[in-house]
Amino acid sequence: RKEVEQDPGPFNVPEGATVAFNCTYSNSASQSFFWYRQDCRKEPKLLMSVYSSGNEDGRFTAQLNRASQYISLLIRDSKLSDSATYLCVVNSYSGAGSYQLTFGKGTKLSVIP
Amino acid sequence: DGGITQSPKYLFRKEGQNVTLSCEQNLNHDAMYWYRQDPGQGLRLIYYSQIVNDFQKGDIAEGYSVSREKKESFPLTVTSAQKNPTAFYLCATKLGPQPNYGYTFGSGTRLTVV
Numbered sequence A: 001r002k003e004v005e006q007d008p009g010p011f012n013v014p015e016g017a018t019v020a021f022n023c024t025y026s027n028s029a030s031q032s033f034f035w036y037r038q039d040c041r042k043e044p045k046l047l048m049s050v051y052s053s054g055n056e057d058g059r060f061t062a063q064l065n066r067a068s069q070y071i072s073l074l075i076r077d078s079k080l081s082d083s084a085t086y087l088c089v090v091n092s093y094s095g096a097g098s099y100q101l102t103f104g105k106g107t108k109l110s111v112i113p
Numbered sequence B: 001d002g003g004i005t006q007s008p009k010y011l012f013r014k015e016g017q018n019v020t021l022s023c024e025q026n027l028n029h030d031a032m033y034w035y036r037q038d039p040g041q042g043l044r045l046i047y048y049s050q051i052v053n054d055f056q057k058g059d060i061a062e063g064y065s066v067s068r069e070k071k072e073s074f075p076l077t078v079t080s081a082q083k084n085p086t087a088f089y090l091c092a093t094k095l096g097p098q099p100n101y102g103y104t105f106g107s108g109t110r111l112t113v114v
Helices: none
Strands: A003-008 A011-014 A019-025 A032-038 A044-050 A055-057 A060-065 A070-077 A082-093 A099-102 A106-110 B004-007 B010-013 B019-025 B032-037 B044-051 B052-059 B063-065 B076-078 B085-096 B103-105 B110-114
Touching: A003 A082, A011 A019, A019 A106, A019 B032, A032 A060, A032 A070, A044 A055, A044 A060, A044 B103, A060 B044, A070 A082, A082 B052, A099 B044, B010 B019, B019 B032, B019 B085, B019 B110
Parallel strands: A011 A106, B010 B110
Antiparallel strands: A003 A019, A019 A070, A032 A044, A032 A082, A055 A060, A060 A070, A082 A099, A082 A106, B004 B019, B019 B076, B032 B044, B032 B085, B044 B052, B063 B076, B085 B103, B085 B110
16 A cells, blocks of 8 residues: 655644654655645645755755655744644556555644744 | 635535535646545545546545536535545645646535534
8 A cells, every 4th residue: 555654743843943754655656745734724735846856945945765765844943834734745656647646644733932 | 816716615414415516727737636634634535537528536436426527627526325424625736747746726625414
């Protein structure tokens, strides 16, 4: 079974802290990787794609280790507005020319004043 | 504004009723998807459509049906055969044709059985 596993959380951190989320995936043929953010009772929103060389977007850094089938998201200088659930998402070939996303259950982050 | 519109935002269904959730997009995206989210769970794929007049079952299609008569519209019917329909339903489109494109979601429909 193709699965995406994440730290269960919740993570409660003070403002300004650095927090790291980890994710592992079971399908070694997975093609692309994403982090989504989901606020309470809202739809998920794409935070960033994850590239093999690692990539950064402001305070957010994503890393991918294909050999270990491991993805990470680092948030520096946490803000109150970063409080949300972070979903690790993996895109894998599912046959007949189509790809499917597999979602982790998410890790809840609460940034405390 | 370009985007995905899901309606209604909240829906209450009586036992034995069929209900239809609407998903409309003006992004001109080919691929559309329906997901279900239960509390504390990851999103699970119900149905998807790569192109007009074609759709495929996802991981949990039993008790659901879809149609894709127009590129812009991908309605989901929750039938009485779905025994546990209370959930948050999300419609999505793919941002581009290649695997490295993510998805964008509508704001969802919360369905409750009463």
